[in-house]
Amino acid sequence: MALRLPERVPGLPVLALVLLLLPLFLGNEFHLDIATQIALIAATVVGLNLLVGYGGQVSLGHAAFFGMGAYASAILTGTYGWTSIPALVCGALLVALLAWTLGRPILRLKGHYLSMATLGMGIIIAIVINNEGWLTGGPDGLAVEPLTVMGAELSIFDHYSLLGLEVSGALLWYGLAALLLLLAVWIAQNLVDSPIGRALRAVHGSEVAARVVGVDTSHYKLLIFVISAVYASVMGSFYAHYTGFITPQVASFEHSIELITMVVLGGMASTYGVILGAVLLMLLPQLLTDFQDYEMMMFGLILMLTMIFMPKGLLPTLSEAVRRLRPRPASAPASGQE
Amino acid sequence: MVTKNRSVYRAVLLILVLICSMVVPVMAAEPIRIGAFVSATGPASFLGDPELKTLEMYVEKINAQGGVIGRPLRLIHYDDGGNANEARNFANRLLRSDRVDLIIGGSTTGTTMAAVPLVERAGRPMISMAGALVITEPVRPWVFKTPQSDRMAAERVLADMQSRGITGIGLISGTDGFGRSGREQTLAVAADFGIQVLADQTYGPQDTDMTAQLTRIRNTPGVEAVFNFGFGQGPAIVTRNYAHLGIELPFYQSHGVASDRFLDLAGSAAEGVRLPASALLVPDALPDDDPQKQVVQDYKAAYEARWNMPVSTFGGYAYDALMLAVAAIEAAGTSEPKAVRDALEQIQGHVGVTGTFNMSPDDHNGLAPESFRLLEVRDGQWVLVD
Numbered sequence: 004m005a006l007r008l009p010e011r012v013p014g015l016p017v018l019a020l021v022l023l024l025l026p027l028f029l030g031n032e033f034h035l036d037i038a039t040q041i042a043l044i045a046a047t048v049v050g051l052n053l054l055v056g057y058g059g060q061v062s063l064g065h066a067a068f069f070g071m072g073a074y075a076s077a078i079l080t081g082t083y084g085w086t087s088i089p090a091l092v093c094g095a096l097l098v099a100l101l102a103w104t105l106g107r108p109i110l111r112l113k114g115h116y117l118s119m120a121t122l123g124m125g126i127i128i129a130i131v132i133n134n135e136g137w138l139t140g141g142p143d144g145l146a147v148e149p150l151t152v153m154g155a156e157l158s159i160f161d162h163y164s165l166l167g168l169e170v171s172g173a174l175l176w177y178g179l180a181a182l183l184l185l186l187a188v189w190i191a192q193n194l195v196d197s198p199i200g201r202a203l204r205a206v207h208g209s210e211v212a213a214r215v216v217g218v219d220t221s222h223y224k225l226l227i228f229v230i231s232a233v234y235a236s237v238m239g240s241f242y243a244h245y246t247g248f249i250t251p252q253v254a255s256f257e258h259s260i261e262l263i264t265m266v267v268l269g270g271m272a273s274t275y276g277v278i279l280g281a282v283l284l285m286l287l288p289q290l291l292t293d294f295q296d297y298e299m300m301m302f303g304l305i306l307m308l309t310m311i312f313m314p315k316g317l318l319p320t321l322s323e324a325v326r327r328l329r330p331r332p333a334s335a336p337a338s339g340q341e
Numbered sequence: 342m343v344t345k346n347r348s349v350y351r352a353v354l355l356i357l358v359l360i361c362s363m364v365v366p367v368m369a370a371e372p373i374r375i376g377a378f379v380s381a382t383g384p385a386s387f388l389g390d391p392e393l394k395t396l397e398m399y400v401e402k403i404n405a406q407g408g409v410i411g412r413p414l415r416l417i418h419y420d421d422g423g424n425a426n427e428a429r430n431f432a433n434r435l436l437r438s439d440r441v442d443l444i445i446g447g448s449t450t451g452t453t454m455a456a457v458p459l460v461e462r463a464g465r466p467m468i469s470m471a472g473a474l475v476i477t478e479p480v481r482p483w484v485f486k487t488p489q490s491d492r493m494a495a496e497r498v499l500a501d502m503q504s505r506g507i508t509g510i511g512l513i514s515g516t517d518g519f520g521r522s523g524r525e526q527t528l529a530v531a532a533d534f535g536i537q538v539l540a541d542q543t544y545g546p547q548d549t550d551m552t553a554q555l556t557r558i559r560n561t562p563g564v565e566a567v568f569n570f571g572f573g574q575g576p577a578i579v580t581r582n583y584a585h586l587g588i589e590l591p592f593y594q595s596h597g598v599a600s601d602r603f604l605d606l607a608g609s610a611a612e613g614v615r616l617p618a619s620a621l622l623v624p625d626a627l628p629d630d631d632p633q634k635q636v637v638q639d640y641k642a643a644y645e646a647r648w649n650m651p652v653s654t655f656g657g658y659a660y661d662a663l664m665l666a667v668a669a670i671e672a673a674g675t676s677e678p679k680a681v682r683d684a685l686e687q688i689q690g691h692v693g694v695t696g697t698f699n700m701s702p703d704d705h706n707g708l709a710p711e712s713f714r715l716l717e718v719r720d721g722q723w724v725l726v727d
Contacts, residue, residue, distance in 0.1 A: 033437035037430065134516055142518035143450045143473060144425055146458070160462045248455045250425040288427060289434070292419055299382065 014275050015188060022181040032173050036159075037289065039173070042180035043242045045281035046187035048265045049274055050234020053191055055263070056272030057200060058227040059207035060110070061118040064125025065262050068098050068232040070254020072239030074132060074139055077147040077249055082138075087150045091240040095233050102232035103225065110224040113210060117228070125259050132251040144250035147243045159245070176245055183241060184278070187234065191274055194230070203227055207272075235262075268309055270316025279318050372415035373408075373676045375400070375666065376441030378431040378456070379470075379659075380448040383422035388448040391644075391656030392470055393418060396445065398647050399663050409670050417441060421452050428452035429459065436463040442676040445662045447471060448655075450518055457484055466682045468665060470658040473522045477705040485685055485705040487661040487695055489712055491519070491570075492526040494596045497617040497713040498568055499527070499534040501727065505591065507565045511540035511558030513551065513579060515571035519597050520546075523570035539563050544575055551579045552586065559588050566590050572597035577606035584610035591615070596713065599654055604721055615726065617713035619654045619695055626725040632692045640694050657694035664693060 022042070029035050051065050075094025079085040085093075101124075109120045132139045139145060149158040157163075157179070161172045194200050202223045205213035213220050243249050252258060261284065269280020287305065291298045313320035377396055380389035400416040408414060417439050421428035428447050435441045436459060443466045447453045450473040457476075460467040461483050469476050469486040476486050502510065510531075514524040520543070531538050540561040542554035558567055567590055569579050576598045583592055592614050594603075599618035604611060620633050624641050627634040640660055644652045666681075668691055673680035688707065691698040696712025715727040 031437050033434050036433050036437075040430075136521050141521045143475065143522065144454055146454070246426065246429060246455075247458045248425070248429065250451045250455065252424055252426065252451075289430070298420065 035173050039177045039180045041285045042184045043238050045278045046184045047235050047238040048277045048281045049187045049191050050231040052266050052277040054231040055266050057203045062121040063118050064121035065235050066258035067125035067128040067254050068235035069239035071098050072236030073243035073249050073253050076240035076243045077145050080148045095236045098232050098236035099229050102229045106225045106228040111221045129254045147247050150244035270319040273318050276316050276318030372413045374415050374441040376435030376444045377418040378421050378446040380423040381420040385423035385449050388655045391653040392659035395656040395659040409667050425451040425455040429455040432456035465678050468662040480705050487658045489708045491523040493710045494617045495527040496710045498593045503534045509537045509539045509563040511564040511567045512538050513542045513569045515575045516543050517546045519572040520570050552582045568593045570595045580607040581610045611718045615717045618716045620714050621657050622723050623725050661693035661695050
């Protein structure tokens with residue numbers, strides 16, 4: 004009985020606790036650096052999951068939105084001397100406009116036309132970033148200014164005094180990324196539990212049925228597409244400031260696929276699952292370096308086995324397994340199999 | 342029981358003391374940690390693969406001969422797959438987790454530049470094997486590189502054109518990083534050689550036909566020669582199209598195609614093509630008094646014997662990077678990063694596979710344009726012109 008978990012684990016406080024305690028277990032700045040990047044990418048994936056897991060639409064060009072945010076921040080702060088936040092907002096507005104323009108005609112159609120449209124758009128944006136070297140630095144990449152908030156510069160290399168404590172910029176950045184991830188999850192969960200979320204799940208279940216009961220399906224699909232694109236853009240901006248150097252690879256088709264894989268691997272429509280997916284997919288290249296020549300084979304093998312044995316994704320499959328193992332309490336026989 | 346415990350305690354203490362006394366001399370021969378991140382897989386694997394093979398082979402060799410300043414070398418290497426972000430993460434791992442004394446990498450300009458801010462901050466010397474001028478200009482205290490910059494390739498080609506009395510050329514270049522950077526450098530220095538770029542065409546890295554661009558160049562009045570700055574399969578296609586169109590003007594390629602593979606891809610269309618290349622392509626054609634001859638021949642023989650595959654120019658960059666590092670550590674007498682960096686900057690007359698390195702505080706590449714040999718394709722073979 005002592006092992007019995009509550010039926011609904013309060014996710015957000017648990018995630019906050021994990022993020023808070025994590026730095027204590029990280030050996031050096033390199034680990035902290037990876038954790039910060041994972042948090043930023045995980046927040047992007049939480050946004051993508053709104054579209055894929057709840058909206059039932061696949062975007063094969065999400066890295067392009069991410070890249071647009073990153074490049075908007077890099078160019079506006081670097082070349083034009085803007086401060087970080089207006090640049091970030093400007094990038095997000097641009098991305099929202101693009102997503103809206105693209106999604107409005109496409110999402111009136113039934114089926115998976117959005118994946119085709121985003122695939123094409125993603126590749127076009129990657130080509131533009133590659134070719135317009137005068138603006139974007141071309142294939143060799145672009146250096147990005149550190150994040151500035153209200154005149155204060157947040158660089159991973161500096162040290163700051165916070166409430167009388169000496170704190171490294173790397174740790175502050177980790178804190179910021181963790182906060183962004185929590186915020187991303189909080190917004191996503193509120194969206195899911197709102198009428199928008201219910202409408203979307205109805206669309207995911209059966210678009211025809213949803214329409215019959217009066218849900219404006221194309222409107223909701225468009226809304227969630229724009230929201231998830233803005234998620235990607237904002238995180239792209241932070242990511243660019245954090246890493247200090249971006250190349251067109253952030254907007255590439257391969258990166259889009261990586262983001263989608265995180266969603267599918269972690270578990271569609273499971274906010275915490277996709278975070279797990281992001282953690283796993285970002286950590287694997289670092290963990291598998293010992294296999295050297297077999298690194299890519301191991302990577303493929305892990306993905307294949309997960310998809311074969313856990314088709315619903317990691318977290319949903321695992322939590323189902325835990326639920327099955329747990330002896331059903333006599334007083335509430337039905338609740339365990341809900 | 343107490344006495345027994347105490348005697349055990351004493352025995353343990355004795356053993357500890359013994360171990361410590363043994364550790365002290367071992368500490369003196371603590372390995373020098375050399376970190377490397379290269380693009381051994383992925384689209385740039387033709388760079389990273391020979392580089393990694395070269396590093397592994399020569400670290401083994403050096404250790405078999407007793408190491409450097411009495412200490413063995415330990416190579417810690419990662420494969421970034423050509424991805425700049427992976428490169429950044431691996432560089433960070435080398436610096437902060439593996440705590441290396443020196444870094445060799447990356448293979449491409451993008452992967453190098455992504456790691457530069459971290460390297461500069463951590464204060465460890467890094468020797469890049471990538472070509473673009475931006476890596477060492479402006480000079481960054483901790484960043485060095487072994488290949489000639491693309492500007493030098495452009496200068497070498499333009500100087501040869503000048504000596505042939507050419508004043509107007511058509512430029513065609515790829516839109517990848519290599520071609521783009523090369524195009525910029527060519528446009529920047531052409532006027533210094535009294536040459537005007539009259540036509541400026543580009544092609545995508547995946548394009549399969551460049552007839553349209555070449556036709557446009559041919560129809561531009563005043564064009565006396567054509568220069569292609571590109572990399573991979575593109576230049577081979579340009580060369581074939583050039584031959585099909587029957588353009589009679591002198592045709593130049595960049596060092597991006599300086600490999601035997603280009604000869605295979607372009608076939609007979611490559612006849613008469615001139616390009617700047619490493620001495621590694623023509624080791625036996627070098628005059629006997631050439632200081633590089635011995636180095637180049639030795640490297641080629643050793644590499645081909647060990648890996649049973651043809652040697653590549655890119656592996657030569659890694660050879661030079663490792664040997665420069667070794668020379669600097671020997672000169673400094675320590676692996677302490679600051680001392681090694683200072684020693685690297687002082688290196689003079691170091692004969693490598695790519696050329697003779699003369700480093701200085703203003704020049705972290707140390708090569709002269711003459712380190713490029715001008716080759717011409719005759720009867721399907723490289724022939725040394727200059």
